[in-house]
Amino acid sequence: MSDKEIIFYGPSVEKNRTKLQYVHHVMCLSLGVAAGVLSLESFMGFVFYAAGMTATNLGFVAVCCHGKPRQFFRFPLQEVFWDGIQSNIAGYIMMWCLVYALVK
Template sequence: MADASEIYKHFEPTVQHNALALSNIHTLTSWGVGTAAGILGLTGWNGFIFFVACWAAISGLILGVKCGGQPGVYFKSGAMDVAGTPMLNTLLSYVLVWTLMHALVYIYD
């Protein structure tokens, strides 16, 4: 059985607020990175490598600046909540914006 310090370690409304703020950051940055990839004309694996590189930079900034290097204080799963889990969720938004911007800029040349 878990001890009392583990049960009361995270206050649920605060954790939910942090998760919502993190979700907003990830969504907006995936749109921005998708726009940049589309305008730069990245295609194929180059676009996915660009996404992973930007994702690593953004997650590092969130972990270092916003969490102060201690994501376990703000999220239940720590760094996994910041960098790992939402990556696949925002990948779809990234691909949508990436292809839209690429089509708008390069198809009608």
């Protein structure tokens, strides 16, 4: 084992992942509401989602991980950025369409 290798405690990693998933769920629904209120359509709605989730993830890394996500997640790029954007798109689209229909 090298000096640079990080040993992870399973329950702590799972708690970090749960906290991150909560932030992702709340933000995808909030971004969907915002996109509907702004009456975004088509490509601009997806750009808005990608930009909003990227900003959310960067904020999470800065505030909750103190800028060092490698200490809190085994695969930080995949767990923080990719999984959050990919797994919450359905909730975003649902809220986006609902609020858009209510506004129009």
